[in-house]
Amino acid sequence: SQTIHQWPATLVQPVGSPLSLECTVEGTSNPNLYWYRQAAGRGLQLLFYSIGIGQISSEVPQNLSASRPQDRQFILSSKKLLLSDSGFYLCAWSVNDGELFFGEGSRLTVL
Amino acid sequence: GENVEQHPSTLSVQEGDSAVIKCTYSDSASNYFPWYKQELGKRPQLIIDIRSNVGEKKDQRIAVTLNKTAKHFSLHITETQPEDSAVYFCAAISTMTTDSWGKLQFGAGTQVVVTP
Numbered sequence A: 001s002q003t004i005h006q007w008p009a010t011l012v013q014p015v016g017s018p019l020s021l022e023c024t025v026e027g028t029s030n031p032n033l034y035w036y037r038q039a040a041g042r043g044l045q046l047l048f049y050s051i052g053i054g055q056i057s058s059e060v061p062q063n064l065s066a067s068r069p070q071d072r073q074f075i076l077s078s079k080k081l082l083l084s085d086s087g088f089y090l091c092a093w094s095v096n097d098g099e100l101f102f103g104e105g106s107r108l109t110v111l
Numbered sequence B: 001g002e003n004v005e006q007h008p009s010t011l012s013v014q015e016g017d018s019a020v021i022k023c024t025y026s027d028s029a030s031n032y033f034p035w036y037k038q039e040l041g042k043r044p045q046l047i048i049d050i051r052s053n054v055g056e057k058k059d060q061r062i063a064v065t066l067n068k069t070a071k072h073f074s075l076h077i078t079e080t081q082p083e084d085s086a087v088y089f090c091a092a093i094s095t096m097t098t099d100s101w102g103k104l105q106f107g108a109g110t111q112v113v114v115t116p
Helices: none
Strands: A004-008 A011-014 A018-026 A032-038 A043-054 A055-058 A064-068 A071-080 A087-094 A098-102 A106-110 B004-007 B011-016 B021-023 B030-038 B043-052 B056-059 B061-067 B072-077 B088-092 B110-115
Touching: A004 A087, A011 B061, A018 A032, A018 A087, A018 A106, A032 A055, A043 A064, A043 A071, A055 A064, A071 A087, A071 B004, A098 B043, B011 B021, B021 B088, B021 B110, B030 B061, B043 B061, B072 B088
Parallel strands: A011 A106, B011 B110
Antiparallel strands: A004 A018, A018 A071, A032 A043, A032 A087, A043 A055, A064 A071, A087 A098, A087 A106, B004 B021, B021 B072, B030 B043, B030 B088, B056 B061, B061 B072, B088 B110
């Protein structure tokens, strides 16, 4: 069966520091991969999605970037975090039938 | 692109009563409509979904109905229990158009509180 792993689960970072969140999917090939962000008490905002290695689409302009170095690996990065980057970051995967499955999430607090 | 509106934003129900959440969508090409439940501090989890070739689907105490003509779909929870308390998100997508691949459009969410 398919599983998705995301880490770290929580992190507290100072403003201006870099960020790297990692996500891997097991049990499927060539999945669509996504990064979502959820601010406290808010909805799900799609940040990036990828339909293949090296193919990244950005939904919202910001100081975050994403990379897909391997088929089942998706990385979210920032060179310099802002206070507004705080939130709950969710990696997700799907195949083309629409069903979307989320990782356990990474809670980022920028101080 | 697709736009999904969800109502109400909060819903308080007595244990044992029914809860109904409604969503409308704008893109007539949308053909897949999932519902997610998110408990506090946890990830959203798929609880039920419906595709456009059916009008209703049930799974124990939850059911989803779809009206393609009116472009709305609803989640029904019967005999609510305290563990049903969570935020529920509806979503819509067309799986047939490549420019919308993977861009599941979510509603803003409904906070459901079930009081004993």
